[in-house]
Amino acid sequence: MSVETHPELTKNQALVFGSLSDAGGPLTAYAILDLLRDSGFRAPLQVYRALDKLVEYGMVHRLESLNAFVACSHKGCSSHGTAAFAICEQCGVVSEFTPDKAMSLLRDWTRSEGFQLSRTTIELRGTCRQCNVPN
Amino acid sequence: MSVETHPELTKNQALVFGSLSDAGGPLTAYAILDLLRDSGFRAPLQVYRALDKLVEYGMVHRLESLNAFVACSHKGCSSHGTAAFAICEQCGVVSEFTPDKAMSLLRDWTRSEGFQLSRTTIELRGTCRQCNVPN
DNA sequence: CTACATACGTAATAACGTAACGCCGGGACG
DNA sequence: CGTCCCGGCGTTACGTTATTACGTATGTAG
Ligand SMILES: [Zn+2]
Ligand SMILES: [Zn+2]
Ligand SMILES: [Zn+2]
Ligand SMILES: [Zn+2]
Numbered sequence: 382m383s384v385e386t387h388p389e390l391t392k393n394q395a396l397v398f399g400s401l402s403d404a405g406g407p408l409t410a411y412a413i414l415d416l417l418r419d420s421g422f423r424a425p426l427q428v429y430r431a432l433d434k435l436v437e438y439g440m441v442h443r444l445e446s447l448n449a450f451v452a453c454s455h456k457g458c459s460s461h462g463t464a465a466f467a468i469c470e471q472c473g474v475v476s477e478f479t480p481d482k483a484m485s486l487l488r489d490w491t492r493s494e495g496f497q498l499s500r501t502t503i504e505l506r507g508t509c510r511q512c513n514v515p516n
Numbered sequence: 517m518s519v520e521t522h523p524e525l526t527k528n529q530a531l532v533f534g535s536l537s538d539a540g541g542p543l544t545a546y547a548i549l550d551l552l553r554d555s556g557f558r559a560p561l562q563v564y565r566a567l568d569k570l571v572e573y574g575m576v577h578r579l580e581s582l583n584a585f586v587a588c589s590h591k592g593c594s595s596h597g598t599a600a601f602a603i604c605e606q607c608g609v610v611s612e613f614t615p616d617k618a619m620s621l622l623r624d625w626t627r628s629e630g631f632q633l634s635r636t637t638i639e640l641r642g643t644c645r646q647c648n649v650p651n
Numbered sequence: 652c653t654a655c656a657t658a659c660g661t662a663a664t665a666a667c668g669t670a671a672c673g674c675c676g677g678g679a680c681g
Numbered sequence: 682c683g684t685c686c687c688g689g690c691g692t693t694a695c696g697t698t699a700t701t702a703c704g705t706a707t708g709t710a711g
Contacts, residue, residue, distance in 0.1 A: 545699080560698080564699065
């Protein structure tokens with residue numbers, strides 16, 4: 382993986398990334414917009430443009446099954462491989478992990494099919510340990 | 517049109533499933549709606565309600581990264597485990613496969629975390645063999 | 652008959668996402 | 682210096698995806 386030291390964030394990118402980091406969990410683009418109205422945000426595009434860059438930089442991940450975005454849980458966001466997410470349907474907590482062995486098997490399949498892989502989405506839905514306790 | 521096996525489908529469910537089967541690939545809910553206007557469909561909810569049931573029956577899968585739906589490629593739709601999808605970004609072809617070994621590793625992770633798994637989304641984006649030919 | 656469950660039809664609205672326009676500031680380069 | 686280009690930005694308007702709310706019809710159990 383190339384070591385992507387990435388340029389200073391623009392003001393809007395920093396605001397959006399700050400919102401996601403502070404939230405400590407997933408936010409939709411429109412939720413971010415609402416959080417940033419006091420900072421001058423007025424339209425969805427301002428959020429989506431910043432999110433596009435942050436995703437490109439690997440600092441933010443998109444959760445396809447939620448139509449939401451979450452700050453990468455890796456400190457400093459040094460580049461990492463494919464991320465996977467466990468999403469609790471009770472409490473909404475999202476845990477990011479790196480499914481290296483599973484990815485290796487998926488890549489075996491893509492190679493055998495001649496499929497050139499560019500991006501992988503792995504999202505597990507269920508109930509986290511906290512929400513599982515019988516009470 | 518298409519096969520009907522499995523639970524007795526209602527008229528609307530059969531129409532939606534037929535559209536997806538005939539398409540041989542993913543369709544959005546609104547694309548299905550347009551296809552079925554001549555059959556009397558007038559509103560998105562008619563499509564979404566049918567899709568909900570078809571997904572519940574395992575006859576249709578939702579592609580989260582496309583906001584689209586696809587008929588299960590297992591003819592007869594005998595029950596199967598978690599499905600995974602390779603989506604060609606050039607030609608749009610979607611290949612369904614069963615990532616049993618990768619799922620087993622993902623389940624190892626969920627067990628170790630006490631996460632109770634209910635649904636899994638695995639979607640690979642890239643370029644299929646056809647679209648990869650040097651030419 | 653009543654109560655409940657399931658499917659359905661329709662209208663309206665919410666939630667998510669993008670196209671198109673123009674403006675501005677900074678860097679390349681003649 | 683002037684001019685060109687380009688990335689980021691702000692705004693309007695629009696397109697796409699999904700749900701809420703309400704009412705109807707039908708079948709079945711008690
Ligand atoms: Zn990450
Ligand atoms: Zn939880
Ligand atoms: Zn399937
Ligand atoms: Zn292709």
